[in-house]
Amino acid sequence: MNQLAKLSVTEAAARIAEGSLTSVALIEACLARIAEREPLVGAWTFLDADKALAEARARDAEAPRGPLHGVPVGLKDIIDTASMPTGYGSPIYQGFQPRRNAPCVDQLLAAGAVILGKTVTTEFATYHPGKTANPCNLAHTPGGSSSGSAAAVADCQVPLSLGTQTAGSIIRPASFCGVIGYKPTHDAFDYAGLHPLAPSLDTLGVFVRSFADLSVVRQALSVRPVATAVTLPCATPPRIGFCRTSLWMQGDTVMRSRLEATAQQLAQAGAELVEITLPPSFTELVEAQTLIFCAEAVRGLDREWREQAELLSPELRDLLAVGRKYTPDMEAAAQRVAQRCRTELATLFGDVDVLLTPSSIGEAPLGLARTGDPLFNRIWTFLHVPCVTFPIGAGPNGLPLGAQVVGPHGADDKLIAAAWWMQQHVSHKAI
Template identity: 40%
Template sequence: MHSRSERELGSGFPAVTTPLHALTLRAAANSIRAGELSSEAYTRALLERIAATDANVQAWAYLDPEGALAAAREADAERRAGAPVGPLAGIGIGVKDIVATLDQPTQLGSPIYTGARPAYDANCIERLRQAGGFVLGKTVTTEFAFIHPGKTRNPWRAGHTPGGSSSGSAAAVALGQVPAAIGTQTNGSLIRPAAYCGVVAFKPTLDALPFQGVNVFSPTLDTLGVLARSVADCALLASCLADPGGIPGDVEPIGRAPRLALLAAFPWVATSIEQEWAMHAALATLRDSGAVVTPVELAEAWHDAQRVHRMIMLYEGAQQMRDLQAREREQLSAKLNAALDEGREFGDGAYHAALARRDILIAAITEWLAPFDAIVAPPASASAPADLTHTGDPSCCTLWSLLGFPAVSIPIAVADNGLPLGLQLAATAGADERLLAVAQWCEERLAFKGLL
């Protein structure tokens, strides 16, 4: 007899032993759309998986199992009544807890907002629902999506950080608690936790996905993105959140081996030997498959990018949170208070000079990358640190966040310490479709066994 957590629906369909929670987003949606699987059965399997695996990881800031099952039953009823079935077909998605949701609290990783319920959905949640999906639950974020960690632990080793700030989203996807999740990135908040947790993250071009209704820290840098266990699933979810035609839901094969620039390290952070060797092995495999890989270095004139990013981020964060900090300083972490205090020290002139410098860097690096389909680089300097008091170094993600360029992280190896390592790919603004195609080409050639 098969359990409810196995894909088995009705006498007309053969039993399949793949656990339901291990289905990809695309496979689950296709099965529900075809009538082979009910949204209720799939949602129940996810909730059972959460109950079985979350005690040591704590990926969820808010979860209402009965509410999730009710949403699933509603999706099933609508489908049986002949309503159009959207591409997400009754699938529950994890949502970072800085994204406004009408039916669930949005607590921003802060005691200041414990139990807070917005009276509206963020634009991306409206689009999620229009595509047939629903909010399974709210995933843990760092405090205001900055650096003070939440309760989530790394799903591979609970004594290590999952990364941040999209901590719960990455951990939940890695464990099969949810097929995909929504996150955000201002510095390294999608790419780094994906690398630490052994999943795929896609940070689209700045503003490719709507940010309205998401808590703002830095208007210039904040970017909505997605996490899943494959490039194809990231593309599917992102396409549902984007403007029509903005990001394709189906990744078209690139049709040839890609031209890749290789940035082996960033000048502002040292890369560990384990990360270097993992990338070396991965790139050897890609070369053997025909990829043209050209080593490059960041021009010395561009080495100020990290400083420029920090100035913009902290100045804007201080402006955004000025009134809240004045009112609730004692409720904010020491790390956040220090960062906001630093941001207030930057004058308007220095901030506007940083914005102008960003424009120059965008133009220069766009031209630099023109001969390539994508650039590959480490997504993090090493595997996840054994320290739950911080979320690791985001510096490998800073450049693409500053420029607003799309980036993807794919898992490529497991280090000697049993933790995953990734590969980051980036492209110029607007080249999301090409970047996804290149990332999928690489993913298909780089074997990786995750936690499922």
């Protein structure tokens, strides 16, 4: 592999800005890696190498536009692009060409990024998988729904990709593929121009291989200005709430033992470790989140259901059939559960800086027909709080395991700095 393909976002941008690397050279390295690995990994649904190289030459001929100048980016294929087709993971939209870019695409371009192509998504970011395999072991799922985005970054095909999360579609595939996944506070990034699934849950996020990259990406994509960049881990050890949740025993034994070992490593490194037991009301969150997911998906996919239901997968038709059983009163009750728990969670964060909790049930499951269970992600997505995952070891098949770090609502910089410190004090780091 060309070593340039291994560069992080910040390393690549710094070298391009100082003139020791060209955007063309970097993108050529990424394209060579894709040509080698795409037949095996299948991370991409659309690539335009000629256009990417032309844009790279334009970036090399001008002064840096912003913090992502000359850096290649992959976009999950539910993000509208005016110069590339957007298929939403569905045969209904094969060859569909949006009229305009999603705002996040224009933000990336304004920051100097080069859009390399579109990465594979599951069908409408739900459960029916695409072609992508886990680059750590091709017989296993990469997770979903941001399958191609996670796999492309893990396989050094691109240093940065965008994904989305409605249940666990950033944190879980990042954990399965052994990279850093970041789901910001709900509505911190602009979700316009992305096919909606469940708007009260849908969140735009990113995959990278270095914590240093997260603040750079936040500067480019945040709806609200980011006052200061997080360029280092937090200076003092954080107060960490070890939060097993009521779901703990549904995780496999290797994941549980590895997360407990991680907690002890962090305590030995100087972190204050506090055992956190969530209030009883939190046991209602998974069921409530699932209800909202299904009910809002009925509205988000109403036209597709009415006009071309035969082109929806059986899994999606079943999900929408369930969603049609929920009444407005049931939805309102589920949202009240979330609101009550958000208030209670804010109180818990008075005692700790972040929560440490599982990213997934275990390592990536065998087979490509399913993308794994988002069980350990649902409640945090519903609570609208920011989450980061980073690798902490391997499961019984040698595949990555991740730790999920959860921060207070709106405290994304604090979360990133704390999680960065945590990563530096465990024995397994991002690939």
